[in-house]
Amino acid sequence: MVEKNILHMVTPTKHISPFDANMALDAGYDAVLTYSNVTLDEITGLVQDSIFSRPPKTGVRTAMFFGGKNASLALDMLAKARNALVPPFGISFFADPAGSFTTAAAMVACVEKILKEKHQRRLDGLKVAIFGATGVVGYAAAVIAALERSRVTMVGYDGIKRVSDSANEIKTRFNVEVRPADGSDDANKSAILKENEAVLCAGRAGVQILSKAQLAAAQNLLIVADVNAVPPAGVEGLAMQANGDLLTPNGTVGLGPLAIGNIKYKTEFGLFQRMIAATKPAQFDFRDAFALARELNA
Secondary structure, eight states: OOOOOEEEEEOSSSSOOHHHHHHHHHHTOSEEEEEOSOOGGGHHHHHHHHHHTSOGGGGGGEEEEEOSSOHHHHHHHHHHHHHHOOTTOOOEEEEOGGGHHHHHHHHHHHHHHHIIIIIOOOSTTOEEEEETTTSHHHHHHHHHHHHTTOEEEEEETTOSHHHHHHHHHHHHHHOOOOEEEEOSSHHHHHHHHHHOSEEEEOOOTTOOOBOHHHHHTOTTOOEEEEOOOSSSOSBTTOOTTOEEEEOSTTSOEEEOHHHHHHHHHHHHHHHHHHHHHOSSOOEEOHHHHHHHHHHHTO
């Protein structure tokens, strides 16, 4: 009997993302089954139903994906799933809520490559400001950059409280320091730009975050990246396909959403393929996504 590759896609939201379901099927899964409105307390039962229905040797052909729109909840679901395993039974796990882990991984990996090529700089010690930091992509990007020893500032568009809460959570969960900042008006945004060397924009689609004038006034800014592919651009004047293109007369270069999206797509697709090809159960989160994005972007 041929052992089918089965993927169970779990989300706490009303619907699983069609994007992720398409990716999984194109990557080679024989069957993709979706579960909506799933609570954290239900993860143990779902995992154990998945592992006990197939012999231990077939466990590697079974996987569970955690989606949704909350990075912390997806990580909690992943942890809960790991604890639900009963050896020798096991399956693979992959957390990527709203595609945020693979998107953030791609953005940071692309920034890293451009900085090395254009400015001979590394992530270590780099001053990085993240706009849209309370969203899932911004949160994940902040963690990835901080773990790479960048000096990260999380910028809140609606004041400092929510980014302060996120910064405290990141400290507790990952033991890395990130700084909250208020980016609720243009004066604050300009001050943040002047203090930092790299800016990552992960704001809501179709919302301009930074203007040309603000960028031109930031003398020390090396690179600006934006994941927003819905007009208007999050960064005024940044081309969709920019990949290290000059953005300001000061030497600031840009990284556009399609350049990031190319690596994001390959990263998510690649992690699905790695689960399919695995000889023993695998477990992937944003750290694995970043490692693969770096590899793909080398």
